[in-house]
Amino acid sequence: MTARRPRGISASIKRVQAQLRQRQQRERQRNAHRLFQEATRLKRLPLYLFAILDDLKAQARAQGIDVIDLGMGNPDLPPPPHVITELHRRADDPVNHHYSRPDGVVERKLRDAIAAWYRRKFRVTLDPRTETLPLLGSKEGISHLTLAFLNHDDIALVPNPTYPVHFNGVVMAGGVLHNIPIHADQGYLPDLKAIRPEILRRAKMLFLSYPHNPTAAVANLKFFQDTVRWAKRHRIMVVHDFAYSDFVYEGAKAPSIMQVPGAKEIAVEFHTLSKSYCMPGWRFGFAVGNPDVLASLAKTKSYIDFGIFRLVQWGAIQALTGPQGHVTTVVKEYGRRRKLFVEGLQRIGWDIPMPKGTFYVWAKIPQKFSAFTSLEFATLLMQEAGVVAAPGTGFGEHGEGFVRFALVEPEARLKEAVTRIERVLRMES
Numbered sequence: 001m002t003a004r005r006p007r008g009i010s011a012s013i014k015r016v017q018a019q020l021r022q023r024q025q026r027e028r029q030r031n032a033h034r035l036f037q038e039a040t041r042l043k044r045l046p047l048y049l050f051a052i053l054d055d056l057k058a059q060a061r062a063q064g065i066d067v068i069d070l071g072m073g074n075p076d077l078p079p080p081p082h083v084i085t086e087l088h089r090r091a092d093d094p095v096n097h098h099y100s101r102p103d104g105v106v107e108r109k110l111r112d113a114i115a116a117w118y119r120r121k122f123r124v125t126l127d128p129r130t131e132t133l134p135l136l137g138s139k140e141g142i143s144h145l146t147l148a149f150l151n152h153d154d155i156a157l158v159p160n161p162t163y164p165v166h167f168n169g170v171v172m173a174g175g176v177l178h179n180i181p182i183h184a185d186q187g188y189l190p191d192l193k194a195i196r197p198e199i200l201r202r203a204k205m206l207f208l209s210y211p212h213n214p215t216a217a218v219a220n221l222k223f224f225q226d227t228v229r230w231a232k233r234h235r236i237m238v239v240h241d242f243a244y245s246d247f248v249y250e251g252a253k254a255p256s257i258m259q260v261p262g263a264k265e266i267a268v269e270f271h272t273l274s275k276s277y278c279m280p281g282w283r284f285g286f287a288v289g290n291p292d293v294l295a296s297l298a299k300t301k302s303y304i305d306f307g308i309f310r311l312v313q314w315g316a317i318q319a320l321t322g323p324q325g326h327v328t329t330v331v332k333e334y335g336r337r338r339k340l341f342v343e344g345l346q347r348i349g350w351d352i353p354m355p356k357g358t359f360y361v362w363a364k365i366p367q368k369f370s371a372f373t374s375l376e377f378a379t380l381l382m383q384e385a386g387v388v389a390a391p392g393t394g395f396g397e398h399g400e401g402f403v404r405f406a407l408v409e410p411e412a413r414l415k416e417a418v419t420r421i422e423r424v425l426r427m428e429s
């Protein structure tokens, strides 16, 4: 790498805090001198910590530090080869370069492929025309769903910490965000019964996502059964982000909320090809479930986008209907990385539970560094070890005290990361 020889903890915290303060000051000054001020809705959004990390990463690289980037959940493995072959094969047909239209050939085949995938994987039957909706990535769909449904006094219930789009979408849409803190001792599942009646009366949507980013927690079918019953009673829409549907280990299987009888009356579920099929740059995801909700999401999108590039749609059909061995290989690889990295950290004295799902490791900041915020500790890791981790507060205020590692580098690099992190953990007070 490599980073400097670690200094003492108290000297480091002063330095890191001063750097972050300077950065904030620069940002404030830049904003104060802008000719065009951003809309209030943008200003209300919490700080986007990944932007800060990107800056720090660039600085570290400029200093010659070999950065091991475990910050963003950007899969490093290649997509299935048959998907790439399909992309090449379809590229010469001019029709595939036209605007996408809902009644086109590929568009109809794609919805059929989504419904068939669901039938095969979860034994759930969906009407391809009304109960499936392709998206420009699940992030796009989730954020536009809030625009479609939230008025200014409508509440969205959002577990915290969570994938930032779940709360940022609500803020952007001008709805009212109600955080539900989730904790390790409850398996990071929200306690829905604890929500006050006056909040419930105004609540319109509940966001869920299991296997869970960032905590790596999983949910069982009973949890979804209880949630569906609860949501029907209170007439609340359940939005289940199922991005990590394949990422569970030791023979476990992650349930779909759609497996609960009657779930379609109140729920929609979001998927992506970004993770299981290693196709994050393709920008392809889809939603399934309640037809009225999907129709309103499609209506919102019709004012904003023009559908999905047809080559991407052909590739998505191949991914969903072709051989699935690649997905199994990918999940096995992340399973190996998870074991290697977590056992490595445990060996050097960082007490971290083995994650049950996703490809993230949610790590409580060691006691010795408790004076550091998660952003400060992530900065320290980057500067002293050249290892990028995401600060817990990037996932909401209840993520404070944690950092998240995304296992998106090969095993050798993860081993190297553990060696470098050990040096930080051994720093003198």
Ligand SMILES: Cc1ncc(COP(=O)(O)O)c(C=O)c1O
Residues within 6 Å of the ligand: 073, 136, 137, 138, 139, 140, 163, 209, 213, 241, 243, 244, 271, 272, 273, 274, 280, 283, 284, 285
């Ligand atoms: C929980 C969750 N949902 C959705 C996404 C975004 O997926 P997509 O690439 O389909 O927008 C991510 C990406 O990290 C995620 O972690």
